[in-house]
Amino acid sequence: MSANLKGAMVDLIDVFHKYSGKEGDKYTLTKLELKNLLKNELGEFLEGPNDACVVEKIMRELDDNKDGVVDFQEFVGLVAALTVACNEFFKSDSS
Structure with missing residues (x-):
């Protein structure tokens, strides 16, 4: 795992392209x-990454332009939302 922001950005790009295409x-x-990305990379953060209904719901929510696929910008929205949620969890956990 990267220790700096630039490294985190590279890691994010690499993970996306590991599964895309x-x-x-x-x-x-x-x-x-x-589905494979969610299961392998975010399984511990998401409930039911193997559940077709869960994957379908996430796909619908991410696919802003409704083209049936998730592009990098749409994917970053998921990562940002999960990052915010994790930050809130740790903030409330340490209070």
Whole structure:
């Protein structure tokens, strides 16, 4: 894990591209690619990453332009929201 912001940005890009392009456009995540990313990278943060309904709901919420795939900008929105939630958890836990 990176110890600096630049490294964290590189890691975020690398994780996205590790899963994107296995099917379809190499710059987007299909539903299956998103499911694999959620399960492998964020499984401990999300309930039910193997549940098709959960993945479908996350896909709908992330897919701002409704093109059926998640691009990098849409993916970053998920990561940002989870980061904020984790920060709030740790803030309230230490109070």
